[in-house]
Amino acid sequence: MSEAILLQAKPLTQENFAAFGDVIEAGMSEPIMINEGTTERFHALSEVQLGSAEDKAIISIFRAQPRSFPMSIQMLERHPLGSQSFHPLSQEPYLVLVADAVEQPSAEHLHLFLATAQQGVNYHKGTWHHPLLALNAVSDFLVVDRAGKGHNCEEITLNQDIEIPLDYLIQGEGSST
Amino acid sequence: MSEAILLQAKPLTQENFAAFGDVIEAGMSEPIMINEGTTERFHALSEVQLGSAEDKAIISIFRAQPRSFPMSIQMLERHPLGSQSFHPLSQEPYLVLVADAVEQPSAEHLHLFLATAQQGVNYHKGTWHHPLLALNAVSDFLVVDRAGKGHNCEEITLNQDIEIPLDYLIQGEGSST
Numbered sequence: 001m002s003e004a005i006l007l008q009a010k011p012l013t014q015e016n017f018a019a020f021g022d023v024i025e026a027g028m029s030e031p032i033m034i035n036e037g038t039t040e041r042f043h044a045l046s047e048v049q050l051g052s053a054e055d056k057a058i059i060s061i062f063r064a065q066p067r068s069f070p071m072s073i074q075m076l077e078r079h080p081l082g083s084q085s086f087h088p089l090s091q092e093p094y095l096v097l098v099a100d101a102v103e104q105p106s107a108e109h110l111h112l113f114l115a116t117a118q119q120g121v122n123y124h125k126g127t128w129h130h131p132l133l134a135l136n137a138v139s140d141f142l143v144v145d146r147a148g149k150g151h152n153c154e155e156i157t158l159n160q161d162i163e164i165p166l167d168y169l170i171q172g173e174g175s176s177t
Numbered sequence: 178m179s180e181a182i183l184l185q186a187k188p189l190t191q192e193n194f195a196a197f198g199d200v201i202e203a204g205m206s207e208p209i210m211i212n213e214g215t216t217e218r219f220h221a222l223s224e225v226q227l228g229s230a231e232d233k234a235i236i237s238i239f240r241a242q243p244r245s246f247p248m249s250i251q252m253l254e255r256h257p258l259g260s261q262s263f264h265p266l267s268q269e270p271y272l273v274l275v276a277d278a279v280e281q282p283s284a285e286h287l288h289l290f291l292a293t294a295q296q297g298v299n300y301h302k303g304t305w306h307h308p309l310l311a312l313n314a315v316s317d318f319l320v321v322d323r324a325g326k327g328h329n330c331e332e333i334t335l336n337q338d339i340e341i342p343l344d345y346l347i348q349g350e351g352s353s354t
Contacts, residue, residue, distance in 0.1 A: 026238040026317055035308035040240040044324060048225070048234035057225035057234040059262060059299065059321060061203040063217040085236060087319050089295075091268065118266075120319070122236065131212035140203055142264050142297070144236060144321055147221060 004163035005107040007073065008170045009095055012113040012121070020098040020111070020127045022046035024087060024120035046122040048144055051081030055148035062086070062141045064094075064134035073097065073162040076105060076128040077155045082146025086132065087120030089140040095133035095168065096121055107160050114169050128156070133164075181340035182284040184250065185347045186272055189290040189298070197275040197288070197304045199223035201264060201297035223299040225321055228258030232325035239263070239318045241271075241311035250274065250339040253282060253305040254332045259323025263309065264297030266317040272310035272345065273298055284337050291346050305333070310341075 010016060014023045024045045031040035048057040076099055088094060096113040099105035105128055115121060122144075123129050132141065146152060187193060191200045201222045208217035225234040253276055265271060273290040276282035282305055292298060299321075300306050309318065323329060 024236055024238065024319070026240055031240065034239075035241070038242045038244070039309050041320075042238040042240070044235040044237055046236045047324075048236065048321075050234075053230035057227075057321070058221040059201055059223045059225065059264075059297075060221055061201065061219040062211075063203055063208065063219070064212070065215045067215070087236075087264070087266070089264070089266065120236075132216050142201070142319055143218075144225075144234070147224075 004161040006163055006165045007110060007112045009112040009114040009168050010170055012096060012115045012119055017113060017121065021083070021121055021123040024085065024122060025118055046085060049083035049125040050146050051148065051150065055082065055146050057144060058147045060143045062132060062143050064132040064139050064141065066134045066136055066138065069164055069166045069168060071164045073130065073158060073164060075155055075157050076130055077153055078126050078128045079145065079152045080126050080154060081148065081150055081152040083122050083125050084145040085120060085122035085143065087142040088117050089142055090137065091117045092134065092136050092139045093117050094135055094139060095164070097130035097133060099128035101126065104156065107162050112164065181338040183340055183342045184287055184289045185342070186289040186291040186345050187347055189273060189292045189296055194290060194298065198260070198298055198300040201262065201299060202295055223262060226260035226302045227323050228325060228327065232259065232323050234321060235324045237320045239309060239320050241309040241316050241318065243311045243313055243315065246341055246343045246345060248341045250307065250335060250341060252332055252334050253307055254330055255303050255305045256322065256329045257303050257331060258325065258327055258329040260299050260302050261322040262297060262299035262320065264319040265294050266319055267314065268294045269311065269313050269316045270294050271312055271316060272341070274307035274310060276305035278303065281333065284339050287339070289341065
């Protein structure tokens with residue numbers, strides 16, 4: 001075994017993700033009844049952030065290959081000019097890896113979450129995050145992000161030996177990395 | 178049997194829906210490879226339309242009860258200040274009912290489509306459409322639409338006896354209403 005720093009995931013909640021973005025999930029708030037009572041609207045679970053009045057919000061689909069574990073974590077990226085949301089379409093859970101808002105994140109700034117197949121995330125403008133970490137199967141995600149002029153993707157290389165282990169979920173309460 | 182005008186659905190395609198909005202579906206265009214080859218990005222399948230620079234694009238979840246058929250169609254609505262997209266999250270097909278851009282649509286202006294569980298739609302600004310028509314089961318949809326000042330929902334009552342029959346899909350080519 002290497003002496004890699006191991007990351008372990010917590011279940012994703014609105015509260016533990018609030019510093020990084022929004023969790024997009026039905027049933028966490030009171031819905032509005034619409035369409036003559038046939039539809040519940042869980043309204044404005046998140047907002048698309050843009051950089052300027054000329055920017056557009058666009059809708060794309062990302063098709064992600066599942067990752068293999070243990071997995072070495074080498075880099076993060078951030079989008080300074082807009083938010084970026086991911087919503088799972090393939091009934092598969094996935095991992096969400098983000099970092100605190102520092103210029104050069106190191107292991108102690110990283111936060112790994114396990115999202116259920118019913119939970120989307122919207123990274124706030126500028127939130128450091130790892131590219132999609134699909135699990136189990138090829139997984140599609142509906143992505144809402146920003147299109148427009150200017151450079152909207154910054155990448156950073158991590159300077160430590162950091163790994164998501166095979167058993168990436170913290171088992172039970174009180175466990176730690 | 179009543180003498181209702183019966184609507185029958187065609188399978189939804191980019192081409193037959195183009196006058197009303199976009200179909201949001203992976204695999205219909207060449208993807209861009211991103212994330213070091215681990216992800217295919219089907220880029221900008223649709224764009225969120227807003228009414229003014231102060232408007233926001235928001236992300237909501239709609240939870241729709243399944244409809245019963247035959248179903249009487251009484252009304253349509255449109256959103257003059259923004260697009261509205263629906264993406265199925267529950268692995269269920271659904272119906273999409275839209276009308277041509279006239280002030281008082283009648284039966285000959287209506288177009289009914291059967292969307293697969295892998296197809297989202299984005300109604301262009303101002304497109305007449307019926308509220309969600311879920312099939313089979315309670316169905317969640319990710320919705321991206323516009324929030325802001327001003328009145329963004331117009332409704333119209335249809336003046337004819339119009340019905341979606343129990344067997345709403347046109348069987349095979351060459352069938353008609």
